[in-house]
Amino acid sequence: MSATSSTIPVTVLTGFLGSGKTTLLNRILSENHGKRIAVIENEFGEIGVDNDLVIGAEEEIFEMNNGCICCTVRGDLIRILSNLLKRRDKFDHIMIETTGMADPGPVAQTFFMDDELREAMSLDGVVTLVDAKHVLLHIDDSDEVKEQIAFADVILLNKVDLVSTTELDQLEARIHAMNSAAKIYRTQDAAIDMDNVLNLGGFDLDRALEVDPKFMEPEYPFEWSGLYALEAGDYRFLLGAGPDPAMNMNFRSAEAASETAMRETVEKAVLVFSDNEVELQTGAVIEPSEQLSQINLEGDQLEYILRVPAAGAYTLFTEHHPDEFEAYITDAQGNRVEASFEREYKPDHEHDEDVTSVGINTQGDLDLDKFQEWLRVLLAEQGADIFRMKGILSFSNSEKRYVFQGVHMLFDGRSDRPWREGERNNSLIFIGRNLDREALNAGFNSCLT
Numbered sequence: 001m002s003a004t005s006s007t008i009p010v011t012v013l014t015g016f017l018g019s020g021k022t023t024l025l026n027r028i029l030s031e032n033h034g035k036r037i038a039v040i041e042n043e044f045g046e047i048g049v050d051n052d053l054v055i056g057a058e059e060e061i062f063e064m065n066n067g068c069i070c071c072t073v074r075g076d077l078i079r080i081l082s083n084l085l086k087r088r089d090k091f092d093h094i095m096i097e098t099t100g101m102a103d104p105g106p107v108a109q110t111f112f113m114d115d116e117l118r119e120a121m122s123l124d125g126v127v128t129l130v131d132a133k134h135v136l137l138h139i140d141d142s143d144e145v146k147e148q149i150a151f152a153d154v155i156l157l158n159k160v161d162l163v164s165t166t167e168l169d170q171l172e173a174r175i176h177a178m179n180s181a182a183k184i185y186r187t188q189d190a191a192i193d194m195d196n197v198l199n200l201g202g203f204d205l206d207r208a209l210e211v212d213p214k215f216m217e218p219e220y221p222f223e224w225s226g227l228y229a230l231e232a233g234d235y236r237f238l239l240g241a242g243p244d245p246a247m248n249m250n251f252r253s254a255e256a257a258s259e260t261a262m263r264e265t266v267e268k269a270v271l272v273f274s275d276n277e278v279e280l281q282t283g284a285v286i287e288p289s290e291q292l293s294q295i296n297l298e299g300d301q302l303e304y305i306l307r308v309p310a311a312g313a314y315t316l317f318t319e320h321h322p323d324e325f326e327a328y329i330t331d332a333q334g335n336r337v338e339a340s341f342e343r344e345y346k347p348d349h350e351h352d353e354d355v356t357s358v359g360i361n362t363q364g365d366l367d368l369d370k371f372q373e374w375l376r377v378l379l380a381e382q383g384a385d386i387f388r389m390k391g392i393l394s395f396s397n398s399e400k401r402y403v404f405q406g407v408h409m410l411f412d413g414r415s416d417r418p419w420r421e422g423e424r425n426n427s428l429i430f431i432g433r434n435l436d437r438e439a440l441n442a443g444f445n446s447c448l449t
């Protein structure tokens, strides 16, 4: 129950060496946003060179010089923050820059640990700078880079001038697969509206959903569906070479040519995709059915026949996005037929990362005791791997929303406003390493009354 509106917001700034942290800090300190910011630098080595690079105006800069790892830093940080508190009338916001090599966890944890600090300060957000040009050199073998991404509430994909849009798209997709709750901005010289990095107000579920309406969705065995209004007759489904030698698909009839009708077929298609597939070679005829077809995609120009028995609405579900294979449909005259509605789904096989996020979105009320016990055991066993968790919960004994966030084993929550009519719901997200989606869902569900 510590976070109140009178607490001082603290932003933790992370990012690998050279990613642009100092550049961002300089902006924050020189821009006229009306906030007085105290900056704490957590520097490597004996002399904090960055101190000279930061354009300090009225802001005070404190420096921690004792290296970067874990507990020593935390002790030092608590001491500095406690000193700052004695002068709390002098500033409105605290910014902590961590070293490029550090896991931001211990720094973020500080605000959940020390009683005095919990009363006075609240973690407003973790902002992570990512060097769009160089991050790929480190992302595979640096735990720090993964942790910095996983901890972030906001990610600045910086140095966009040094890479192509395609590279940026790929990088953003990869980062997003690791931390689906973070808001990602593309920046050059860390140019960003201050409102996007300061005063994030902890975790805002609406914002997370706005970032990715799919992040709370279950994963699907297909990536795409399209609804077509077709006449009776044969259509050609044409595909070029893609990244995979074969792909599962299901062609089925729909109730009507509407988006709702397409949505209604989704659960049925999920069942079909869990069935055994029938392997088909190029030229094969596919009729609308409950059959899962595995179409062979070896070759540059492939074609399957979609045989439509009667005029009506039909849905095509494909394991991969048609764009990956430059796939499209033509009628008998060779005219391209476009889908009336399309939808993309979050795939369940995209995560090549050991760091991922698991979102849970469930109706129903939680039993407080059961939930506390579940969380206690979960964090005792896997706290080291759970970097962040955030959520809004509905407890059976309360009329108010319960908002919480945590870092590793430590977490902090509070009741906020009353639930509105029809709004009660539980939504939370875990971001971490080796997360077991099914076990988390099952464990959470077992706490419902």
Ligand SMILES: Nc1nc2c(ncn2[C@@H]2O[C@H](COP(=O)(O)OP(=O)(O)OP(=O)(O)O)[C@@H](O)[C@H]2O)c(=O)[nH]1
Residues within 6 Å of the ligand: 015, 016, 017, 018, 019, 020, 021, 022, 023, 024, 050, 099, 100, 129, 158, 159, 160, 161, 162, 187, 188, 189, 190
């Ligand atoms: N091309 C390009 N260079 C940038 C951009 N942003 C920052 N830089 C440059 O990258 C270098 C590193 O930026 P810093 O802001 O010092 O990075 P840092 O994260 O503070 O670095 P460390 O303190 O070493 O961890 C500087 O020379 C910046 O001028 C950008 O968007 N594009």
